[in-house]
Amino acid sequence: MRAAMAGAAVLGGLCWVVALWVGLLSAVGAVLLAVAAVGAGAGLVSRGATWLRVLVGICFLGFVGSVLQVLRQGADDQAVLAVAGAAALAAGVVVLVRRPAVSRGTHAA
Secondary structure (H helix, E strand, O other), X not given: OHHHHHHHHHHHHHHHHHOOOOOOXXXXXXXXXXXXXXXXXXXXXXXXXXXXXXXXXXHHHHHHHHHHHXXXXXXXXXXXXXXXXXXXXXXXHHHHHOOOOOOOOOOOO
C-alpha cells in the first residue's frame, strides 16, 4: 500500500506541475494527491487500530488542504499548486526509491 500511495503522490504532483499549461490536469492531480495525503496520514498510526488510521488520514487531508488554501490566498494559485505538486512529486520519488527497513528482531547480532 505504501508504494501505491507514493505512486499517487508522484502522478498527482506531476499533474499539478503540468497543470500550469493544461488546466484540466489540476482536478486529476487533486484527486490523486488527496489519496496520497490520506495514505500518508494513515501511515502515521500503528497498524492495529484501523478506525484510528482512517480518522487520522482524513484529518491529515484536511490539514494539508487548509495549508494549501492559506498559501493560495497570499500568492498566485497556479504557482502554489505547481510548487506543492513538485514537493509531492519529490516526496513520492523518495518513498519509492527508499527500501523499507527490515526488522531483524530484538536478538539480532
